Amino acid sequence: MRLLLNPRQIRRVLLASVLAILSAVALTGCLNDLTPQGRWSAPVSDGNFIYIGNLDGVLVRVDAVSHAFDVNWLYPYELDGVRKKPNGLGAIYGAPVVENGAVYAAGYTCAGSNCDGEVLAVSTENGEIAWNSGRATLETKLVGQVELTANDLLLVGTGALGGDREPPGYLIAFSSDPIAGRRIQWRVALDGEVLGDIAVDNATNTAYVGTAAGTLYAIDISEEDLSERVKWQYSADGAIAGNIVFHSGAIYFGDLASNFYRLNPRSQSLDWQFDAEAWVWAEGIPDEEKGTIYVSTLGGHIYALNISTGDLIWSNRIDGQIIGTPLLFDRVRNEFSQRVLAVPSGDEDVHVLNVNDGQIIGTFPTDSAVKSSPVLINDFIYIHTLDGELKWYSPSDQTLQGCIGLKDGGRCD
Amino acid sequence: MEFLGLIWDQGIMRPMINALALLYHYLFLNYGVSIIVFTVIVRVLMIPLTIRQTRQMKKLQALQPRMKAIQDKFKDKKDPESRRAQSSESMALYREAGVNPIGCLGPMVIQMPIWIGFYRAIIRTMPTTPEGMANLSASFYAWNPASADVPFSRLFLGIDLADTVSQVYLPLNFVLPVLVGASMFITTKMSSTIAMDERQQSQQRIMQWMMPVMIGVFTYQFPAGLGIYILLSNIVGVFIQYFVGGRQPIDLFGKLYLGTAETRAEAIAAKTALAERNQDNDDSDEEETTDDDSTSIHRQERTRGNRRRARNSRRRARRRRH
CATH class of the missing domain: 1.20.58 (Methane Monooxygenase Hydroxylase; Chain G, domain 1)
Structure with a gap:
């Protein structure tokens, strides 16, 4: 074999190769579809502060009254002298949980199939790790919200561990107790990765978790040392990506085959199934008073269904995907209270719908996509926008009351 | 720009994503097989363009000696008048032969969005992030039964097609980029004309080496599914080019392979x-x-x-x- 290149040409080819390598690195950086972005995390409050995962995968908090950004409380961080400098996890999708003087959350980042996740228990006092035995790291995806149980377990749904293909997902139970610290109590292998939130029925010590393989698992979370924790399972028509809801003795969830289901956990059977015309990601909102459940889809549909029969009461459609869970609240105007549904749009804005007929009667203008759930805290509706801002509005007239950038705490109103 | 984006999404991305998904649905729920079949279909559909490109190239090649003669004629004449004369003589030659000097680029230009669209379609149909999965829902046609199959099974021959090639098991993680580079080298060789002057030859030689090296290096960081697609596309392309181009022999390192007597x-x-x-x-x-x-x-x-x-x-x- 003879190379038909002279030294000068070889130099050019080498130079081109170096450029190619640099371009490849740049191109890989452009593959946004492969990098989790997060920003779906809804805010939560303990009354004094509002906690939220920001766009860098850092847990931050804002004073619930003054709305001042707490620069001394954030996690994870690295020390820049004595100042805390945010050092994010990558992506936080689930809302944090505040309990027992700690904020629990999970975040992760991935390079291809190599993922690094972290389950956090951070002290509300000082922003330091609340667990005595340090941080809990897992080489996996951690998308759904962590769930605390009555028996001090912290449940986390995951993808495959350590780059393995099988099993593709787990339900992992940590001890939430600060003294016992982040020990894995047990774990159950699942047939797919977990993308949504887990529902817990503390009365029967059962956790309900859905997988991307389309299986809903009922898992025994009792303290007993069990060899088999799966109580029963149900196969849906499509992947379960959204949250599972356990309400008044029934399980509600949607799938990516465009169905919404109600299951009876006692008989482990299907009560009813509704064709939602598009993928169901956001969780269903039961309205006990009206005997209705509100179901939304990635196609922008909102349905009000009879909670007992699954029959359609009304439907409407907004622009954009509905990923965040809509908020049901009572809007008070001129001493007149009206029950409404705040539906976040993946395009822009949060729309206010009349729950009687589904008509849009107002809008929280966000100027950005919203994929998190709106939350009512201390008489304000808080909305975490996809561009990394926390905005709060008057629930009565939807006017913007304030805005703060969650990266550095700068005001944006 | 928004209009162009709309054309890109609705005219290229959505049909491709839906076609790939449909193939997945009907071909044993195997994404690797659907990529292979789709590549073959796209390559076959583009045969008319390949034929046109090959004809243009042949015509251009036939004109090379006469073009060289014109260049030689004006070799030492650098004044604007002579340049204009050279340009008009060249254009007259092209007109006479019925060749557009950049005409052979036309089919290539048409093919480019198809390749880029396919590349994007493969990445988008194998989402690894929650937002990627949510975005995919907007790409499906309402009638497409494959939308209920998401997430697609990504395993093919023991490879996770969404993994980057660098993460694939040894030795395939190194073999695949080399195969991609080698197949690209053969493709480039087959589709290049014989240059008449030394400068052109030198440029051509650099291109023939640079492209495969570049693509090979890129492949190492591409998702494995895309690597397999490029390799297969090149192999199918070699076959098509061989038969469409009149069974021309392939000149590799001074030796001729295949071809008729x-x-x-x-x-x-x-x-x-x-x-x-x-x-x-x-x-x-x-x-x-x-x-x-x-x-x-x-x-x-x-x-x-x-x-x-x-x-x-x-x-x-x-x-x-x-």
């Missing part, structure tokens, strides 16, 4: 003519050597090299004829 003889004759032309140019270069010493030495070295290559080429051609 007739096309091989033609190729040998063309190479011989080229070598002789180079020889003539070298001789005339030598006569014109009046530069300073260093330039003269450099040029002589180059001339000796060219002469040696031409001699070797003639010898090989003679041996083949015998």
Whole structure:
């Protein structure tokens, strides 16, 4: 074999190769579809502060009254002298949980199939790790919200561990107790990765978790040392990506085959199934008073269904995907209270719908996509926008009351 | 820009995503198989473009000696008048032959969005993030039954198609980029014309090496599914080019592979003519050597090299004829 290149040409080819390598690195950086972005995390409050995962995968908090950004409380961080400098996890999708003087959350980042996740228990006092035995790291995806149980377990749904293909997902139970610290109590292998939130029925010590393989698992979370924790399972028509809801003795969830289901956990059977015309990601909102459940889809549909029969009461459609869970609240105007549904749009804005007929009667203008759930805290509706801002509005007239950038705490109103 | 984005999404991305998903649905829920079948379908559908491109290239190649003659005629004339005259003579030649000098780029330009769209479609149909999965829902047509199959199974021959090639098991993580580079090299070789002057030859040689090296390096960081697609696309492309181009032999490192007796003889004759032309140019270069010493030495070295290559080429051609 003879190379038909002279030294000068070889130099050019080498130079081109170096450029190619640099371009490849740049191109890989452009593959946004492969990098989790997060920003779906809804805010939560303990009354004094509002906690939220920001766009860098850092847990931050804002004073619930003054709305001042707490620069001394954030996690994870690295020390820049004595100042805390945010050092994010990558992506936080689930809302944090505040309990027992700690904020629990999970975040992760991935390079291809190599993922690094972290389950956090951070002290509300000082922003330091609340667990005595340090941080809990897992080489996996951690998308759904962590769930605390009555028996001090912290449940986390995951993808495959350590780059393995099988099993593709787990339900992992940590001890939430600060003294016992982040020990894995047990774990159950699942047939797919977990993308949504887990529902817990503390009365029967059962956790309900859905997988991307389309299986809903009922898992025994009792303290007993069990060899088999799966109580029963149900196969849906499509992947379960959204949250599972356990309400008044029934399980509600949607799938990516465009169905919404109600299951009876006692008989482990299907009560009813509704064709939602598009993928169901956001969780269903039961309205006990009206005997209705509100179901939304990635196609922008909102349905009000009879909670007992699954029959359609009304439907409407907004622009954009509905990923965040809509908020049901009572809007008070001129001493007149009206029950409404705040539906976040993946395009822009949060729309206010009349729950009687589904008509849009107002809008929280966000100027950005919203994929998190709106939350009512201390008489304000808080909305975490996809561009990394926390905005709060008057629930009565939807006017913007304030805005703060969650990266550095700068005001944006 | 928004309008272009709409055309891109609705005219290229959505049909491709839905076609890939449909193939997945009907071909054993195997994403690797659907990529392979889709690649073959796209390549076959583009055969008319390939034929057009090949014809244009052949015509251009046939014009090369006459183009060279025009270039030689105006070699030492740098004034604007002469440049204009050269340009108009060249254009007249192209018109006479019914060739658009950039016409052969047309099919390539049409193919580019298809390749880029396919690349994006593969990545988008194998989402690894929650937002990727949510975005995918907007790409499906309402009637597409495959939308209920998401997330698609990504395993093919033990490879996770969404993994980057660098993460695939040994030795495939190194073999795949090499195969992609090698197949790209053959494709580039097959689709290039014989350049008439030394400068063009040199540029062509660089391109023939640079592209495969670049693609090979890129492949190492591409999702494995895309790597498999590029490899397969190149292989199918080689077959199509071979038959569409009239079974021309493939010249690899001075040796001819495949081809019919007739096309091989033609190729040998063309190479011989080229070598002789180079020889003539070298001789005339030598006569014109009046530069300073260093330039003269450099040029002589180059001339000796060219002469040696031409001699070797003639010898090989003679041996083949015998």
